[in-house]
Amino acid sequence: MGNLKAPEATKTYEKIYAVVRLIPVGQVATYGQVAELAGLGGKARLVGYALFRVELDQDVPWQRVVNAKGEISRSPARYGNDDYQQVLLQAEGIAFDAKDRIDLKKYLWRPAYPLFP
DNA sequence: AAGTTGACTATTT
DNA sequence: AAAATAGCCAACT
Numbered sequence: 001m002g003n004l005k006a007p008e009a010t011k012t013y014e015k016i017y018a019v020v021r022l023i024p025v026g027q028v029a030t031y032g033q034v035a036e037l038a039g040l041g042g043k044a045r046l047v048g049y050a051l052f053r054v055e056l057d058q059d060v061p062w063q064r065v066v067n068a069k070g071e072i073s074r075s076p077a078r079y080g081n082d083d084y085q086q087v088l089l090q091a092e093g094i095a096f097d098a099k100d101r102i103d104l105k106k107y108l109w110r111p112a113y114p115l116f117p
Numbered sequence: 118a119a120g121t122t123g124a125c126t127a128t129t130t
Numbered sequence: 131a132a133a134a135t136a137g138c139c140a141a142c143t
Contacts, residue, residue: 012139012140012141030125031125035125041138042138043125043138044125044126044138045126045137045138046138048123048124048125049122049123049139049140049141050124050140050141051124055124065124067126068126068127069126074124077122077124082124085124
């Protein structure tokens with residue numbers, strides 16, 4: 001315990017989680033894209049920070065958020081959860097190449113704009 | 118209440 | 131192509 005539950009999250013992060021929850025199965029979004037859709041002005045780092053704090057929340061499909069290169073962002077702070085992310089994405093039908101990269105041209109989420117009126 | 122922390126990205130070496 | 135740099139901000143303790 002000790003982690004925020006998404007519905008109780010503070011406003012800024014709540015918006016990020018709301019966007020992430022809209023990513024369809026079988027597609028991915030980049031951190032920068034989520035930041036922009038959440039109205040954060042492209043501050044991609046905030047999205048990464050927010051997702052770290054909600055990692056254990058089951059309602060947010062954090063696995064569908066990858067970095068701008070189409071790669072899973074690895075970090076020692078995740079203790080292997082990054083590998084699990086790849087497994088989850090593959091289970092949704094997303095393919096990784098030999099360098100563990102996703103073909104963003106194929107899988108990137110293209111939502112209608114604006115997401116939030 | 119102030120310091121620490123952390124899943125990014127565009128640009129430059 | 132890969133590695134280093136600078137700019138960004140909120141939540142948690």
